[in-house]
Amino acid sequence: MIPLCRVDELNDPGSRGFALQRGGEPVEIFLVRRGALVRGYVNHCPHRGMPLEWQPDQFLDEAGERIVCATHGALFALEDGRCLGGPCRGAGLEPIPLSVEDGVIHVEGPDWEPAP
Structure with missing residues (x-):
């Protein structure tokens, strides 16, 4: 388990990026x-x-309802990362396994490591 941040550290609605490693990459x-x-x-x-x-x-649209690709304007659902519109039809975002314990969001899984 790799702790990322507390839930209350994310705006509602909001987004935040992180650097990790998976399989050493x-x-x-x-x-x-x-x-x-x-x-x-x-x-x-x-x-x-x-x-x-x-x-x-900054990953969300102005209303905080969808994930937006800044390059071509593709829209993705917050709930499951599926493409809702744009040039990504039939594709989706790769989900990250998460857990929340005592208000802290963690990445789950043996392949994930903190970035150096």
């Missing part, structure tokens, strides 16, 4: 929060492989 991930919903995804658009955020920690 660097991987950028991000968390999104809306109400009680907290999800994590790899920061990688399935359309062109570009990072999603338009500014550091």
Whole structure:
């Protein structure tokens, strides 16, 4: 388990990026929060492989209802990362296994490591 941050450190709605390693390779991930919903995804658009955020920690549309790719405007659902519109049709974001214990969000799984 790798602790990332406390739930109350994420704006509601809000998002935040993190650097980790998976299998010894660097991987950028991000968390999104809306109400009680907290999800994590790899920061990688399935359309062109570009990072999603338009500014550091800015992954959501203005209403905080969808994840937006800054490169081509693709829209993704907060709940499951599926593509809702744009050039990513039929694709989705790669989810990150998370748990929340005592208000702290953790990445789960044996392949994940803190970034050096």
